[in-house]
Amino acid sequence: MIRKSKQLQRLAFALCFVLTSSVFAQETLSKKASTNLSEEKIPFNPEVKMGKLDNGLTYYIKNNGKPENKVELRLVVNAGSILENDEQRGLAHFMEHMNFNGTKNFEKNELVDYLQSIGVKFGAHLNAYTSFDETVYILPIPSDDPEKLEKGFQIIEDWAHNALLTDEQIESERGVVLEEYRLGQGANERMMQEYLPKMLYGSKYADRLPIGQKEVLENFDYDTLRQFYKDWYRPDLMAVIAVGDVDVATLEAKIKEHFGNIPKPNNPKPRESFELPNHKETLVSVESDKEASFSQVQVMFKDTEDAQPDTTLEDYRKSIVENVFSQMINNRLDELTNGENPPFVFGSSYYGGTYAKTKNAYQSFAMTSETGQLKALQTLLEENQRVKQHGFYEGEFERAKKDIMARMEKSFKDRDKMESNRIVGEYIRNFLENEPMPGIEWEYNFYKEQLPKIDLTEVNALISDYIKDENRVIILTGPEKEGLTNATEAEVRSILEEVGEEELAPYEDTEVASSLITDVPKAGTVTDYKTNDVLGTTTLTLSNGAKVTYKVTDFKNDEILFDAYSYGGNSLYSLEDYKATANANGGLSEAGVNGFDKTEMGKMMSGKIVNVRPRISTYSEDISGNASPKDLEDLFQLVHLYFTALNKDEKAYNSYIDKQKSFLGNMMSNPQTYFSIKMGEWMYGDNPRYMGFPTPEMMDEANYDLAYEKYKERFADAGDFHFYFVGNIDEKKLVDFASQYIASLPGKNSNEMYEVNDFRPLTGQHEKIIEKGADPKSSVRITYHGPTTYDTKEDFALETLGEILTIKLVEQLREEEGGVYGVGARGNMSNMPYDWYSFTIGFPCGPENVDKLKNAALAEVDKLVANGPTQKDLDKVKETYLLDHKEDMKDNRFWLNSLKNADYLKKDANKLMDYNKNVEGLTTEYLHEVAKKYLSGDYLVGIHNPES
Incomplete structure (x- = not known):
């Protein structure tokens, strides 16, 4: 159910609520709008x-x-x-x-x-x-x-x-x-x-x-x-x-x-509910730690009354009002995040549950730079106060309703295609929290009926219920290090007082255009049309040379996924250009397209489910996304514009850099992150194109102008791109849109190929110990890897050996030794950018157990090499493979990735249909041979220990 479920709110900050104005007006409108709603109960899903x-x-x-x-x-x-x-x-x-x-x-x-x-x-x-x-x-x-x-x-x-x-x-x-x-x-x-x-x-x-x-x-x-x-x-x-x-x-x-025969207990202990008591004063906690990776700010306004379950239609209608509020406040916070000098990396507000079942709260949250906590706190408080003083406006109100209704419609259309594991959560909440569960069909119809009747004034009135001086908690957490002056409780209280007395300017809402694309391009044509009956796909060749492969499915009613690639990527850059642009590429699309910035694009896309993401990878340039079938043309228009009309906007780019610096600035203080980064330097650091972990200084040095020019070069030729679409596709529309928006793109038929330098990762027998952190926590990583001649069958065998070894490691290191919580092994072989095999084992443990458990893990590898796997363990993995594959074959994402990767890696996509046969063909004898071939030689050991 798409509502104010406590768990959903915690996981998805993007669906929430809030607002201002006259409480009297809200009460009047609520009574008027909810005639009889207060008496009628929310129904229970008849399908359950x-x-x-x-x-x-x-x-x-x-x-x-x-x-x-x-x-x-x-x-x-x-x-x-x-x-x-x-x-x-x-x-x-x-x-x-x-x-x-x-x-x-x-x-x-x-x-x-x-x-x-x-x-x-x-x-x-x-x-x-x-x-x-x-x-x-x-x-x-x-x-x-x-x-x-x-x-x-x-x-x-x-x-x-x-x-x-x-x-x-x-x-x-x-x-x-x-x-x-x-x-x-x-x-x-x-x-x-x-x-x-x-x-x-x-x-x-x-x-x-x-x-x-x-x-x-x-x-x-x-x-x-x-x-x-x-x-x-x-x-x-x-x-x-x-x-x-x-x-x-x-x-x-x-x-x-x-x-039915489990007996009732005699004189059972009462199952109490535990209160979250009220407090008049504002409680402030400012905490720091030398190993903290991120800086965060949280503001809680806890209700004074205990939470009550929603039981009537009026209760449910109120949850819709709250949902609209949430959508609007978070749209405003997103605008600030995307603007110049962003006050935080991410910000969100919502009304919903707390750790205590008996208490709800209005909460605002932000992730900030290490020096930006007070600014972020002030911004969160001011935006709430701005709503309280001036309310929301009709334009943002209408956009919010469109967005909410689009999500409801998507859920409604896919109601018969929802996976069972995504359904059960609602039933759990109904039992534990009395969350109503009328079913998506009823909810969709109720939203359609009630959303148009909701008045902006009653949404604005919510803020007066949410924001209060009592039951307020402010929490700041972040790093502690030399040269950094942490915020103080006195400064927090000063901001609270200042914002409480501040007169704020109203939010400025701007009109936006009705269409992303201003000049409809002259359509190209389809020059070739091929079908693959084995895979159920169709491949179009367009007049500019681009190819489009699509597969029509009924796995979801309201989903189309797409991906596309062209070989080349930044492997074709000179070393100097590569280093100058590597950390700038992620910020290119932040500028928007066709003269519209990211905020304007978001407003224009209100009520539509469509997303497109271009990127430049090491060996290819790519563009991917998704859309509801009704919004497919918007997806194609965005693809066209990302090829031809990417904006150049220094302010948007600088906003991206600021957020990246805030996010990345202290990640090296986390011992586990530090270990992973140092392992990367050890194994790959001799590569002349190795960039390592991006520091704030590296982000500042990135060359936006050059990255923008290189982007235009990489996307100047659509003729060597291959596009893939999977989902509930109207074939005629897709062919028309492909002709209109992809075939019309420039096609030079350059057919470039990526370049591979001579570097190969560290191999041989080596061990590296990295010390970081104060807690008694260690981890071990064992890696067998090296050059090979790629073989599909051996690749599958290495993967299977990883699954089998994981079973044995869990049995030995967890169940027998009691020395780990989790442990795993993974094997694979690749043919891009060069033929290479890799087999890794990893687990965390106590420092006192490192040597014992490392040796125990290697002993399990030795058993595989000496004896091969048992038939029992192989059969377990086979059964898992077959069950997972059965589900994969009804999944759009699986098909999209399989079709694209087969071409990208120069494999035969038709072999996908041989999967079950390949699984059945796995034998212990063959796996034994592969284990002897790849797991008998040298290996690298990386050990993370706390500081001495």
Whole structure:
């Protein structure tokens, strides 16, 4: 549901709310507009079967055919870290781990082993998470086999009440959880520990981070964990969700069979809700850390009243008003971000949930430069105050409504093509937060009915409810280093006082043109037309030499994706020109096209879903994007303009440079980032074209004028570009638009090829230790790589060996040693820009375990070389490949990438149809030969340790 869901708001700052004016006017209009709306309840989606068992367990079921032969299962427990007592801090999350380590029907490691055997991958598919108020288990399962479906329900039943929790299993999992705890340590965690008591003032939430406390995790008594499980894993606090390609009656029967007999607890502990108390004063937290990568500002205006669920049509209508407000305030913040001397790298405001289920807040957020926190704070406060003093205007109001309605229409059109794993989140929120779920068809129609009736005055009135002096929290976080003067609490309070008394000028809204393209180009023609029946594609050759390949699909109703390339890129620049322009290229498109700046383009595109991005890569120039089918012509027009009419705008470019400098300025202070960058220098630094990590000084030295001229050179010839389109395409329109806007582009048929210098990365037997950071955190990276003769079959074999080795490394380093939280291996072979193979292993761990775990990982490699993989492990990977590929074949992005990359890498696209045969053809004997060939020789070891 596209509304004010707490989780959606946290993830997508771009959908939010706010505003000014007369509260009296708002009340009058609301009463007038909502006649009877306050009495009528929001309906429940009729396509969803919701029920409750006698023991109190709630269930949600929906038949959904995308993807085919798969069902998404969720076990939702209305219990998280907020329910822990002092001796249990971290055990809600620990309990989540334990459900993967031994249940009544799946002994330790049997669960993951079984699921891998049917193609369900640990981490990528099978997963879980623990938050303050909930624990959610995630299980996608194949549904075309009754036995697999039955096992899936047995697994989630076991999670609900059949965890074994033996002493041995608990003890063996301590190391894994402590490694996850270790991963979370660092600047952000240290600063959060300081500001949470103010953000969550007076609340238990401030002292119940889900990861818990180290001393508790190290020393808790086994019975303390068992008590948490007994107290809170019970049917009245649980929901089972089943969405997928199985009929509702079958799924309901499975739920009743597996969960109906779980007994109700006698005298259950009350499941409390925990308050976020009000406070009259403004709380300020200014935190800094030597390892902080970014500077941020957050302003919270917490409600004084507790949050109430939306139940009536009037409640739902208010959420639409809030949505319009959010769209407009964020449009204004985006304009500031794109303008000259931007006050922040990114800014956003929204009204929605906080960490506490019982409290909502209006929140403004910005990412800034290290010296720009106070300016960003002032700007956020002023923009809110500007709305309060002057309100929004009709032009931006109409554009916001168009944008919101376009998104609703897209969701409505794709309602029957929504993947099951994207549906279940709404059901989880309905159970945990009472979020209404009337279904997208009802929502779309309600938006269509109510959005035109919403008056700007009632939107403007919201700001008076949002902005207040009490319950206000200001949080600043950023780096701490020599020469940098950090903001102070006194300065923050001074800005609050200053802005509160400031009379601000109204926002200036400007009229925009109705069309991006001013002179419609003279159309070219299609000179050749070929179809590929194997792939279901059509390729057009245009009169200027450009090629267009398209594939019509029904995977989504409202989606067309495109990509295009031409060989060359900045590999054709002289070394001097390359170094002068490398850091400028990203800012070229910030100027807009055809005389319209980025803000004007955004206004002109209101109500349209279309996006186009040009770029210059190392070996090609590219342009890509997406559009709704109804907006396809706008996409083609933008493509034409990015070839012919890119603006040159020093102010827009300087704005980009300022934001990049702010974003990149302190990234090297993060120990993990520092390690990656230094590893890159070590392995690739001898390349004369190696640029390394861009520093603020390098950004200042980039040559915009030269980069702009080089861009025009690279996009001067459309004749050697190949364009690819995949989606719900009207073929006649696409051919017409291609003729009008692509065939009319200059075509010189230069057919350039990229250039490759003689440099090759460091090879041989080497080890490098890099020290950075104060926390006891290390990581290990092992790399086998070198020149080869490219072979498609060997490439696939190396990839498969990486998947198999990951299974073995998880078993050994995580489950047996308890020394890592995550570990993985990856192998591949490339033929561009030169033939090369690569096989990498990586994992974080404690400094004390580096040598032991490095040697354990290498021992697993040696086993592959000596014995090859087992048939059991190969079969697990094969099953995952086949299941993933089955879904990929119904995905537009997969087809777009496959078609383009086949040509780009000079491969036969038709071989895509041989994938299943290639998977079945993999043998342990062949993989053994490939392992011996590529994993028997030298390797590079990079080790990150904390500073001595």
